[in-house]
Amino acid sequence: MAYELYYWDGLQGRGEFVRLALEEAGADYIDITREPSRGTEAMFGIMKSDSEPHIPFAPPFLKDGALIIPHVANILFYLGPRLGLAPEDEGLRYVANGLQLTITDFVAEVHDTHHPIDTSLYYEDQKPEAKARSAAFIRDRIPKFLGYFERVLRQNPGDPGYMIDNALTYVDLSLFQVIEGLTYAFPNAMAKRKADYPALLALHDRVEKRTNIARYLASSRRLDFNEDGIFRHYPELDSEE
C-alpha cells in the first residue's frame, strides 16, 4: 500500500524533507493534498476528526495503513529503516534522530526570521522585528548551526562524506534541503559564508547529483521555493551584498 503524505499544497515547506526521502528511495507514495480527488479537505478531515484517536497537531503527517505519524523527524525515524535511509545499527538511529531534531530546531528558527512575533499575522505586520531577528539569525545562528554540521562531517570516523557512519541517510538529504533553502532565502549572507563549510557544501552537491534526487528536482513534483513556505526570500532581511 502506498504511503500517504499530508501537507499543505502549493509550497515545499516542512513536507519537503519527507518528500526527498521518499523520492530518493523511489517509494510508492501519494501527496494527498495535490490529488484532485482528495485535496486539502482530506487533510482537514483527519486533523479535525472528533473520533480519530491519533489526531496530529499540524501537517506534515504520514499515513501508513491505519497508523498516523506526525512531525518530520518522527516520520523520517519511522521511514528511515523501511526506505534503506537509516543506519543499520540501532544506537546510530538515535544519533540520526538527534541530528534531524537539530535540523528541526534550525528550520523553526528560519521560520521565525519572518514571523518573530505572531504566526497569525502577516510578515508585513512584523517587519521591523523580522529585520532584527534576521540580523541575529545571520550573525549568530547560521554559523552556529552550519558550523556544527560541518564539525559532525569532519569528525565522522566512518566516511566524512556522510553525516553518519559510511552511507547515505535521510539526514544527508535534509541537509541538502537546508542549504538549498538558506541559499534561496539569504543569498548574500550565504555567498559570504559558504567557504566556511566546505564539507557541508560538498555533501549538498553530491546529494543534488544522485539519480533519483536529480530526477525529482527536474520534475513538476518539486515546487519552486516561494513566500508561502519556510524559506522565504525577502531581500530586506538578507545581508547587504
Added chain:
Amino acid sequence: MAYELYYWDGLQGRGEFVRLALEEAGADYIDITREPSRGTEAMFGIMKSDSEPHIPFAPPFLKDGALIIPHVANILFYLGPRLGLAPEDEGLRYVANGLQLTITDFVAEVHDTHHPIDTSLYYEDQKPEAKARSAAFIRDRIPKFLGYFERVLRQNPGDPGYMIDNALTYVDLSLFQVIEGLTYAFPNAMAKRKADYPALLALHDRVEKRTNIARYLASSRRLDFNEDGIFRHYPELDSEE
C-alpha cells in the same frame, strides 16, 4: 551502569522532562553537572570535543555507556521502553513521539515569549517585543496547544486518563511539567483558562500524586522554577488579573 544526564546546572529547563521520566521509573542516573566532581566542565568536554564522532548540538543529552543521545524527545523515545514508560505497541511509540514533539514545539514557543528576537541578548534588551509575542502566545497559542492535548485525552479510546492507550507514558509526565511551567510563568492567564481543560488538569493532578513523582517534587533534586529556565515569570508578560 547508571544513565548520565547532561544539562545546565541551576535550572529545571528542558532537562526536567528527562528527570521526571527517570524519577518516575526509579532509574539509576547521575545528573552530571550537579556532581561536584564532574560539573559543567564535563558537559563542555563532550560538546567541544574535536574527536568525539557524535557531538551534541546542545544540552540536554543522555549518555548510556558510549552512546550519546541528544534532544529531549529523542532521549525519551530511547528511554521510554527501557523505563516502562512507552506503549508496548510499536506503532503507538511513534504516536507517543509525535505528541512529545508537539510538546517540544510548544516549549520552544514558551522560550520565545521572553526571547523573541535574539537568544544572545537578555530579556531586558527585547522587552517590547517579548510583550507582543507573549500577548499572541496567551491569546492564540496556549489555547491551540492545550486545546489539542485536551482533545487527544478526550478521544483516547483506551483510557481518557492517559494520553496514549491505557497506561502512563513519558508524554503524561511531560504534560504535567508543561502545566506546572505555564502556571508558574503565566498565573493570571492560566487561572482564567484552566476550566477549559478539565481532562488535562486532572492528568496533571494525578501525575503530581504518583508516589515517585511526589517524592521527587519534595526532594532537593527538584529545583524551583526561576528566571534562568524556559518557564519564566515576568509579571509584565502575563495577562491582567
